[in-house]
Amino acid sequence: MSETAPSRTAPLRARAEIDLDALRANVRTLRALAPGAALMAVVKSDAYGHGAVRCARAAVEAGAAWLGTATPEEALALRAAGLPGRIMCWLWAPGGPWREAIEADLDVSVSGLWALREVTDAARAAGARARVQLKADTGLGRNGCQPEDWAELVTEALAAEAEGLVTVTGIWSHLACADEPGHPSIAAQLGLFREMVTHAEGRGVRPEVRHIANSPATLTLPESHFDLVRAGIALYGISPSPELGSSADLGLRPVMRLSASLALVKHVPAGHGVSYGHHYVTPGATTLGLVPVGYADGIPRHASGTGPVLVGGKWRTVAGRVAMDQFVVDLGGDEPAVGDEVVLFGAGDDNEPTAEDWAKAAGTIAYEIVTRIGTRVPRVYVNTGEQA
Numbered sequence: 001m002s003e004t005a006p007s008r009t010a011p012l013r014a015r016a017e018i019d020l021d022a023l024r025a026n027v028r029t030l031r032a033l034a035p036g037a038a039l040m041a042v043v044k045s046d047a048y049g050h051g052a053v054r055c056a057r058a059a060v061e062a063g064a065a066w067l068g069t070a071t072p073e074e075a076l077a078l079r080a081a082g083l084p085g086r087i088m089c090w091l092w093a094p095g096g097p098w099r100e101a102i103e104a105d106l107d108v109s110v111s112g113l114w115a116l117r118e119v120t121d122a123a124r125a126a127g128a129r130a131r132v133q134l135k136a137d138t139g140l141g142r143n144g145c146q147p148e149d150w151a152e153l154v155t156e157a158l159a160a161e162a163e164g165l166v167t168v169t170g171i172w173s174h175l176a177c178a179d180e181p182g183h184p185s186i187a188a189q190l191g192l193f194r195e196m197v198t199h200a201e202g203r204g205v206r207p208e209v210r211h212i213a214n215s216p217a218t219l220t221l222p223e224s225h226f227d228l229v230r231a232g233i234a235l236y237g238i239s240p241s242p243e244l245g246s247s248a249d250l251g252l253r254p255v256m257r258l259s260a261s262l263a264l265v266k267h268v269p270a271g272h273g274v275s276y277g278h279h280y281v282t283p284g285a286t287t288l289g290l291v292p293v294g295y296a297d298g299i300p301r302h303a304s305g306t307g308p309v310l311v312g313g314k315w316r317t318v319a320g321r322v323a324m325d326q327f328v329v330d331l332g333g334d335e336p337a338v339g340d341e342v343v344l345f346g347a348g349d350d351n352e353p354t355a356e357d358w359a360k361a362a363g364t365i366a367y368e369i370v371t372r373i374g375t376r377v378p379r380v381y382v383n384t385g386e387q388a
């Protein structure tokens, strides 16, 4: 990823502009929605494609007290980049970098005995206490400790704490259907979470933070906020689900704007096949525009024939297949100049499509649209708040 950002006007094949003011505004909006809780900025997977270090710094500046990642490697990279404060990571596999995590002062999640044993061994070797958060599976059916196994995990965690090897800093869980308000699993998970917390506290665990809310829960479920909310997609200004409304409805500002430079404009006759497989054939004499980004850049091939772009003030649709490096749009006889900007998605304020529009076109969720944008597309940071 390019840290040496080209200027906003430099010609580029493609660019993903990342608006750090928008990100900071989203942090403030989310904090105002959960005034009794601290905010964890979830910056896993390179901040959903937006650039982890820059986004983490901006989120911390705007008041995020915690950073969260999936893998320990992601968390260690943030620490190595100089990010202070609390950093939590939760996706561990056996043999993971526990000792490095302890030495970097990370909070690590354990979902079962194998992980608790690996982290206590690492703490013994390091001669330092590990900060451990116990993860409960309250119904997601993914990571986390099953209710039947909870008492045993709590017992071993308390023993490790008594030995001076760990401090249990948190108890936490993750919701399955927070983006479907009223789904019966939500109340069931919150009820079970309270029971599992009560059990652990009754046994003597003193967690600093209890947390279960992701973005949709932060936005719609105050009773899920507890001590900390973990926001990912909302931080990037994207609605977790069309069911909750658009970004604008939720008071969020999309952070990423993806654009490319039109690489070719040419006249073709009626009946001309376009791109691999000729799934599009020009209905009449027309002009075609070549957009020099493809699935290698993260443009979904599933958006073949459906993905929207703004070029020359008009919405156009991907004509035929998205290829590895490029796709074509039918310009309907218009002749924008080569080099003109093609906007794939942005905030939507200037009539451009949004990541939510691309998600609909590709039959996926907007999370995937931004996260998959590849490393071949330079991130250009704007509204950084730094002196020019």
Ligand SMILES: *Cc1c(COP(=O)(O)O)cnc(C)c1O
Residues within 6 Å of the ligand: 042, 044, 070, 090, 174, 213, 214, 215, 216, 230, 231, 232, 233, 234, 240
């Ligand atoms: C990714 C993730 C989040 C953030 O989810 P959003 O829906 O993007 O807010 C929160 N918690 C966990 C455990 C996650 O993996």
